[in-house]
Amino acid sequence: MLFQNIFLISLLSFASSSPTPQKPGTWQPILDEEPSYVNPSDCTNPPLRKEWRQLTIPERKDYTRAVVCLYNMKPTRLANLIGVDTEYSTFTANHKTQTPWVHFTGLFLPWHRLFIREYERSLQDLCGYKGVQPYWDYTIDSGPGKNITEAPVFDPQHGFGGNGKYDKALNDRIPKSVGTFWGGGCLKDGPFKNFRFKLARDKFWRLDDRCLSRNIWEAYTVYTEQRLEDIILIQPNFENMTVYLEGPGFEGSQPLPGGWVTTIHAGGHFVFSGHPFDVITGSDPWTSVLDPLFWMHHTNLDRIWWEWQQQNEKNLWGVGLRMDSRVGPVWGPEFKYVDEDMTWDSPVDLTAEFGGKRNQVKIANLLSTAGKTAPNGAKSVLCYNYSKSPKPARL
Known part of the structure; x- marks a missing residue:
């Protein structure tokens, strides 16, 4: 509860001290492809998304090379949004424009599933990436006797780089009760250490100039242990599964059974x-996409949802929750919601300006990742599966 309250206080105080957000503006659609509906017969051997340590070293390097390629590429979309200066930053801009509607609503998992697929496709189509999007199962690196900083994803040569440079003044701001920190500044090693961004934090559209920063929070690994994944996987319906995965919310939210917030x-x-x-960088819910580890984390969340779906047909096609926010006006009173339940026919939209019609689909099109047609006849737009995580065998 202490960690969650600290986050809420920070979020609200930052928002209240910032100027009124600017309207992003009107964009011109650039991609008019229709959704790529999949015939089940064409997805009999889906590509396998693997855990990072299951990739060979050349495969890891090819992935990080492709991410750097997106960063070095001029934007092909959303270029007139303030702060968008690379193709990589277009994904953060898109996430930023939709944050209130795709967090703490029923859209959280389906929207991010489509978002990850568009990122994966961009790595492949724009930067020649030969593989598929990997995931990081941090439960392997969390728990008693483990040191999260030794996880392969933090390797400076064939990973995402490790901590930021130590910033004493910044770390002196942090309550000692939440842990000890050894970073806080710009990333000091790895393929992304020179990344800089012009997109401002939070919901506001103004030019910024900041680096990719990290301050690895070792004490917080109590929330990335296997027990948290286990309780998600035993939930009886989509609503419970999502809330145990994403969280009940911020302000005024009731803890889940067991006291979880x-x-x-x-x-x-x-x-x-x-x-x-x-x-x-990665702690701001609006622009956390700027850290490439965002994709590894959210692909792992998609894997957990996928694992839950594989248990039975009810889970595979299960939907629920609502299109409006369960956290009230925490994002700001200017954001309005659709007041209805989420169903198979609810839209999932990355916006025409970001991905064209190929990224304007419905919930039912995103439930099967392996090309299965939904009970209502809606075809899938996805064709992938997940590897079995290399976590230790359990009794």
Whole structure:
């Protein structure tokens, strides 16, 4: 509860001290492809998304090379949004424009599933990436006797780089009760250490100039342990599964049974990004996409949802929750919601400006990742599966 309250205070105080957000503007659609509906007969051997340590060293290097390629590429979309200066930053801009509608609503998992697929496709089509999107199962690196900083994803040569440079003044701001920190500044090694961004934090559209920062939060690995994944996988319906994965919310939210407020979604973000929330790149819910580890984390969340879906047909096609927010006006009173339940026919839209019609689909099109047609006749737009995580065998 302490960690969650600190985050909320930081989020609200930062928002209240910032100027009124600017309207993003009107964009011109650039991609008019229709959704790529999949025939089940064409997806009999889906590509396998693997855990990072299951990739060979050349495969890991090819992935990070492709990410750097997107960063070095001029934007092909959303280029007139303030702060968008690379193709890589277009994904953060898109996430930023939709944050209130795709967090703490029923859209959280389906929207991010489509978002990850568009990122994967861009790595492949624009930068020649030969593989598929990997995931990081941080439960392997969390728990008693483990040191999260030794996880292969933090390797400077064939990973994502490790911590930021030590910033004493910044770390002195952090309450000692939440842990000890050894970073806080710009990334000091790895393929992304020279990344700089012009996109401003939070919901506001103004030019910024900041580096990719990290302040690895080792104490927060209590929220990335296997027990958190286990309780997600035993939930009886989509509603419970999503809330145990994403969390009940921020302000005024009731703890889940067992007293849980923080869940594996927040845990994954804050382990690799850390404190203070108003400074570190990956700790800002609006622009956390700027840290390439965002994709590894959210692909792992998609894997957990996928694991839950594989248990039975009810789970595979299960939907629920609502299109409006369960956290009230925490994002700001200017954001309005659709007041209805989420169903198979609810739209999932990355916007025409970002991905054209290929990224304007419905919930039912995203439930099967292996090309299965939904009970209502809706075809899938996805064709992939997940590897079995290399976590230790359990009794």
